[in-house]
Amino acid sequence: MDFFVTIRKRQSVRRFSDMPVAREDVLIMLEAATMAPSATNEQPWHFIVIQDRELKASMRDVVKTLLEAGMQETTDQPRRKRLEGMRTYSLHFADAPVAIAVLARPWQGRRSSPYFDATSYNLAQQSVAMAVAQFLLAATALGYSSCFASAPAEFARQELEALIGAKPPWFLMGIISLGKAEKQPQRRVPRKSIEEVCTFIG
Ligand SMILES: Cc1cc2nc3c(=O)[nH]c(=O)nc-3n(C[C@H](O)[C@H](O)[C@H](O)COP(=O)(O)O)c2cc1C
Numbered sequence: 001m002d003f004f005v006t007i008r009k010r011q012s013v014r015r016f017s018d019m020p021v022a023r024e025d026v027l028i029m030l031e032a033a034t035m036a037p038s039a040t041n042e043q044p045w046h047f048i049v050i051q052d053r054e055l056k057a058s059m060r061d062v063v064k065t066l067l068e069a070g071m072q073e074t075t076d077q078p079r080r081k082r083l084e085g086m087r088t089y090s091l092h093f094a095d096a097p098v099a100i101a102v103l104a105r106p107w108q109g110r111r112s113s114p115y116f117d118a119t120s121y122n123l124a125q126q127s128v129a130m131a132v133a134q135f136l137l138a139a140t141a142l143g144y145s146s147c148f149a150s151a152p153a154e155f156a157r158q159e160l161e162a163l164i165g166a167k168p169p170w171f172l173m174g175i176i177s178l179g180k181a182e183k184q185p186q187r188r189v190p191r192k193s194i195e196e197v198c199t200f201i202g
Contacts, residue, residue: 006141011188013145014092016179021098025142026178032138038127040109045128047135048101048164055163059175060094062159063152070155090151096177100135101160102148103170104128128173135176145181150174 001009026049038044050056067090071083093099107123132148139146152160153172161172 001141006137010136010140011145011185012147013181013185014088014147014177015182016096016145016177017182018097019180021144021178021180025144026098028142029135029138029144029178033131033135036127036131036134038130039107039123042105042107042109042127044105044107044124045131046103046105046166046170048103048166050099050101050164051097056094056099059099059152059160059163060091062163063090063156066156066159086151086155089149090155092147093149093152093175093177097179098177100176100178101164101166102128102132102173102176103166104173105169105171125173132174132176139178143180144178145184146179147177148174149177 030047030049033045033047034043050059064087067083067086071080074080074083104124104127106120107127108120109123136146136148150173152175157172160175161167161170164172166172
């Protein structure tokens with residue numbers, strides 16, 4: 001598929017058919033991910049490819065339980081509304097044929113930097129985000145659909161890390177849902193115009 005067609009075609013999909021994803025295709029997507037640039041080429045990523053239904057169900061259950069606990073704890077309406085909406089946006093990995101837990105590890109470069117903590121976490125996330133973008137594009141080029149979700153990590157990071165065996169310095173950044181779309185999205189989520197997001201100087 002032409003590169004720019006692939007870029008236009010990629011859209012987040014959150015409902016999948018039962019059709020499996022070929023392991024060799026996952027390997028091609030992972031290779032595309034690992035070709036991404038990373039700060040000082042540390043390649044601070046690790047991908048845990050999960051097809052095991054029971055594990056996916058356990059992961060969904062911990063996220064759901066924490067979302068529900070959060071709803072019980074707050075009477076703040078906007079917060080409750082967000083948590084309720086988050087069911088749609090946090091749990092789709094469990095029904096995708098493949099869920100890929102995306103782990104990052106803080107940047108280890110300039111240890112003497114006064115900004116070590118924030119810098120090392122920021123650089124890790126910037127690097128791993130680039131790898132995720134390449135993964136998603138490769139999935140599209142191979143005819144699959146996907147969605148990266150940070151919400152499961154936001155709501156249940158420690159619990160999910162325990163379930164998948166992620167240990168420090170690795171931390172969970174998010175989960176990619178991957179499979180064949182149940183149906184293609186009708187319309188694309190709108191984008192700001194180039195004029196709105198770009199300034200030319202000179
Ligand atoms: C950093 C990041 C976090 C995201 N987190 C979630 C999420 O938690 N749940 C979800 O369903 N989608 C999530 N998305 C997908 C976005 O909602 C989606 O990319 C955006 O609405 C644009 O739509 P598109 O991907 O179809 O172009 C995330 C995307 C990014 C880049």
